[in-house]
Amino acid sequence: MKKRRVGMVYFEIERCKGCGFCVEFCPSGILRFSTTYNEKGYHYPVAEHPEKCTGCNNCGLYCPDYAIWGEASEDNPE
Amino acid sequence: MSKEKHPLSDYLREDRMPHMWCPGCGIGIAVSAFLNALKQSRYGQDDVVLVSGIGCAGRVAGYVKLDSFHTTHGRAIPFAEGLKAASPKTKVVVFSGEGDLMSIGGNHFIHAGRKNMSITILCVNNLNYAMTGGQVSPTTPAKAITATAPFGSFCQPFNLPFIAEAAGAVYVARWTVFHVRQLQKAILEAIHKKGMSFVEIISPCPTLYERRNQMGTALSRMNFYRENTVIKNGASTKDAVMDLDKPFIVGKFVDDDSKLTYLEAMNEYYDTTFSCDANYHTYTGSKI
Amino acid sequence: MKAKLDGVLTGVHYMDGDQAACEGALAAGCRYIAGYPITPSTETVERFAQRIPCVGGIFMQMEDEIASSIAIQGAVWGGAKAMTVTSGPGFSLMMEHIGYAIMTETPCVFVDVQRGGPSTGLPTMPSQSDLMQARWGSHGDYDLIALCPNSPQECFDLMICAFNFSERFRIPVMFMMDECIGHMTEKVVIPHPDDIEITPRRYTAKRPQDYLLYGPCDDLVPEMPEIGKGYHFHITGLTHDERGYPDMTVDAQHRLIHRLIHKIKNYKNGIVMVEADDLDNAEVVVLSFGITSRIADRAIIDAKNSGIKTGKIRLKTIWPFPDELVKNVSQKARAIVVPEINAGQIVREVERAATDRCRIISVPHYGGGVHRVETIYDAIIEGAKVE
The missing domain is CATH 3.40.50.920 (Rossmann fold)
Structure with missing residues (x-):
């Protein structure tokens, strides 16, 4: 069975202030802004293609608000 | 989507989130870089004390789950020096802004370099006094508009890496918050140096600086950093000048911690001076 | 708690008030002084710089009085007993940090060897004109303790009281000498360490998970946490709540300032010495x-x-x-x-x-x-x- 590096992206949407860094800097381009608002009135990120997440955590490094992060797991079979 | 803990949740005061920084402010990114570096470092969470001054970056102390001190305006460095002197085993990190560290605290900064007290200084430079509404700071580029320079600043700004090197810092680097991974590595290196290490962190202030200077959103500023920074490790700090809209250099400029720190120099000197005195012991701290 | 043997110069001496103040500080356990040279206070730090390598502590000459007055507070949180020594112009520069010590409840001692003022005034001549400044110099409402010796002997004796009060109440204590007392040379008797009572720092014995930085306390003086022990506490000069977190509300301000003032007011009888x-x-x-x-x-x-x-x-x-x-x-x-x-x-x-x-x-x-x-x-x- 072929193994490939697969990740998960997590959100804490109420912390988001909608700067868009994660959407812009996700290397896999899997994020987009929500159409709805969080409690503070910001569009927050949603994963449009969560299956493409590599768990690189670039979003986590770029998020100034600790509202998104990625985690990699090694053992997800395709 | 199943929710797990943020990877930095052990190091953040999550009960204080969301924090008070504006949308698109880079301070949060700088804090992530610092905490990630700390997690990778040889220091445990109880080995490190964080000291901040006043201002937006001064609030960092209130959001990290470390023994942390939010001191007075400009005085984070002497506070850190006192703490380090009393407790040499503690790793002391100063995290503050350029207005705090380089204007009101500028004299403390250069003297920290002279003394070479073993502290790490992380300076978030957002090119203006943000907490008070965006006034001219020591690093505001010439011609930039601020609240107190409504027609543009006519003074030349400080070049912080140049000052840091001249003052005697053993490690000097500059990165923007766009360079998250390089920044993290630089902080990791800086906190392991003995002596005064310095990392300048260029950050957007979209609410005030970028808005007044019609530089667009925080995101467009991040893209400006991406396109207009030149990575030049080992460059002369003289060349690290920042103009209003021209490219500027980032990188590691100074890395030589061979000189003695304040406490090392003191001990080496006194070990000889008092070698015959039975009461003398090498200084290891003054905890009661 | 008794004084530590290594700091106490037991015996009969002939010294000036500045030097006696230094000996008092050493006997009280002070192992950190940050200072900046200023007449007529300098003899205190000169003596400290000379004595401290063999007592086991550190003297740091700082770049100015502002740095000195905050460096001592860093040292206190680093675990030391600390003080700074100055005179009028330097004392003026230190005012903000008296407020910081009040707000953060940092036990420390500020020595002001008073000289004529205002401004540079009379650097080598006496005055007693900083007393209102000692009481009201920092902005905001607060209460503090100021002591005033009248002989070199009392510079020694009252200095020990100053440190003990600072630890007992977690407060900066102003030690208001004057040029005459500072430069007056007289007999000073320094007792045996066993005869010197020292108030220990009020470190908490609670475990981090059970501890609140400014939790309820019978005498309005909260216990202090030690750095590096897992408390991960936050100290701020902002108005704060029980956890030490900034709290910009009328209610938080009222509770905090009321406690800071009454921790002294309620125990005034034990502080007033005449x-x-x-x-x-x-x-x-x-x-x-x-x-x-x-x-x-x-x-x-x-x-x-x-x-x-x-x-x-x-x-x-x-x-x-x-x-x-x-x-x-x-x-x-x-x-x-x-x-x-x-x-x-x-x-x-x-x-x-x-x-x-x-x-x-x-x-x-x-x-x-x-x-x-x-x-x-x-x-x-x-x-x-x-x-």
Whole structure:
């Protein structure tokens, strides 16, 4: 069975202030802004293609608000 | 989507989130870089004390789950020096802004370099006094508009890496918050140096600086950093000048911690001076 | 707790007040001084710099007084007992950090060897004109403790009180010397460490998970956490809640400032130290402190020889002010004479505390010297007159 590096992206949407860094800097381009608002009135990120997440955590490094992060797991079979 | 803990949740005061920084402010990114570096470092969470001054970056102390001190305006460095002197085993990190560290605290900064007290200084430079509404700071580029320079600043700004090197810092680097991974590595290196290490962190202030200077959103500023920074490790700090809209250099400029720190120099000197005195012991701290 | 052997220079010495203050600090356990040279206080740090390598501590000469006054607070949180030493202009620079020590409840000692002012004034000459500054110099409302020695011996003795008060109440203590006392050389007897009582720091014994930084405390003085022990506490000069987190509300401000003031007010009786003589039948009472009290002593003797029943109050504690004592005295005596080397600072406190039936006679001196005995004597004679 072929193994490939697969990740998960997590959100804490109420912390988001909608700067868009994660959407812009996700290397896999899997994020987009929500159409709805969080409690503070910001569009927050949603994963449009969560299956493409590599768990690189670039979003986590770029998020100034600790509202998104990625985690990699090694053992997800395709 | 199943929710797990943020990877930095052990190091953040999550009960204080969301924090008070504006949308698109880079301070949060700088804090992530610092905490990630700390997690990778040889220091445990109880080995490190964080000291901040006043201002937006001064609030960092209130959001990290470390023994942390939010001191007075400009005085984070002497506070850190006192703490380090009393407790040499503690790793002391100063995290503050350029207005705090380089204007009101500028004299403390250069003297920290002279003394070479073993502290790490992380300076978030957002090119203006943000907490008070965006006034001219020591690093505001010439011609930039601020609240107190409504027609543009006519003074030349400080070049912080140049000052840091001249003052005697053993490690000097500059990165923007766009360079998250390089920044993290630089902080990791800086906190392991003995002596005064310095990392300048260029950050957007979209609410005030970028808005007044019609530089667009925080995101467009991040893209400006991406396109207009030149990575030049080992460059002369003289060349690290920042103009209003021209490219500027980032990188590691100074890395030589061979000189003695304040406490090392003191001990080496006194070990000889008092070698015959039975009461003398090498200084290891003054905890009661 | 007894003093540590290595800091105490037990014996009979001949030293000046500045040096005695240094010895007092060492005996009290002070192992960190940050200072900046300024006349007439420098002898204290010079002696400390000389003594400290073999006692086991550190002296740091800082870039200015502002740095000194915050570096000591860093050292305190780093685990040391610490103080800074200065004179008028430097004391002015330190004001913000007195407020920081109040707000963060950092036990430390500020020594001000007073000289003539304002501004550079009279660098080498005496004054007692920083007393209101010591009380009110930092912005905002607070209460603190200020002590005022009148001899080199007392520079030693009261310095130990200063450190003990600072630890007991978690407060900055102002040690208000004057140039004369600082530069006066006299016999100083330093006792054996076993005879010196030291108040230990109020470190908490609670586990981090059970501990609240400013949690409820019977005497309004919370226990201190130690760095590096997992408390991960946050100290701020902002108005804060029980956890130490910033809390910008009227309610938080009220609770915090009320506690900071009352932790001193409620225990005032244990802080106020005065030397009082012949108050019961006194017609006139002389209230003085510092070097002025020693001149007043002569005037009191002369007045007694002239047949005037003269009492004496000498303040060792300037702040908090002994309101009750002054009030009681004012109900019996005809007049209270207040000589001081300033334009009239403590006399205002006397006027505030005293009842209307008693005359208050201010005997000011603008500084640069001390009162003549006759000046105080004449004021006593004036006070003894029946109107």
